[in-house]
Amino acid sequence: MIRVLLADDEPLTRAGITAVLAADPEIEIVAEAGDGRAAVELAIAHRPDVVLLDIVMPVLDGLAVAAELTRTVPTAGVLMLTTFSADEQIAAALDGGARGFLLKTGDPRELFAGIRAVADGAAYLAPTVAHRVIQRVRGKRLSNEARARKAVDALTPREREVLALVGAGLPNAEIARRLHVVEGTVKVFVTSILRRLEVANRVQAAIIAHEAGLL
Known part of the structure; x- marks a missing residue:
């Protein structure tokens, strides 16, 4: 019952x-x-x-x-x-x-x-409600993607390259190895990326990288 x-x-x-x-x-x-x-x-x-x-x-x-x-x-x-x-x-x-x-x-x-x-x-x-929820979620996702692409487009090509590797979850040492630079240079890039994207940490930067389609 x-x-x-x-x-x-x-x-x-x-x-x-x-x-x-x-x-x-x-x-x-x-x-x-x-x-x-x-x-x-x-x-x-x-x-x-x-x-x-x-x-x-x-x-x-x-x-x-x-x-x-x-x-x-x-x-x-x-x-x-x-x-x-x-x-x-x-x-x-x-x-x-x-x-x-x-x-x-x-x-x-x-x-x-x-x-x-x-x-x-x-x-x-209800089916009519479900349709509207889907449209709302889709619209929000597209809006997030547009904002992310705009933010990423403002970065330099090298910063975008570093951001993509951050988005892939790589640590600074591995990013440095792949880009053939010293780890201190990667740290400078990451700091600049976080500032220019106006985010607090690497996780938030990684989300933007995903939304912008860098990965």
Whole structure:
């Protein structure tokens, strides 16, 4: 049996969701909450497998509840079910610990699939949400790559050569051997590279080398 806590500030919405879930004998709603603070308290009391959570609620909104439950009831999988699907809200929910994100306008079969996935410890996104998340991640990656290439293009050819070897994880001594220079010269190059890239250490420089496609 999958034990579900339903949190939504609209009584009619809760009634509708309850009616839909009643069709599955393996899903049991153990408690209902009309505000965020009650959702946290009931989750602590009932320890449900899944918390089905709206974003817009009084006292505490769903994003705050998701973050709180991740800390206080980590065994409860948070599944957002909402009409609001701005990219910022999706990202905030997932960053806050939610394992899934569904839309109230979606197919009821997505609700059953989402509850089962989250109860099993997996993640679940409505197909339309998944597409937007992929696009957002892809856009962020492309943006990072563009910034990295611009930063690397400002380096001298020799600095780019050293950066590529730093990105490959080579120590200064090995870099010096490959470039046929003394180790002290490599240290000077690395110091200059870190300063010009405005990073604090070799790891951050290596990330930029990867993003810029030097390797």
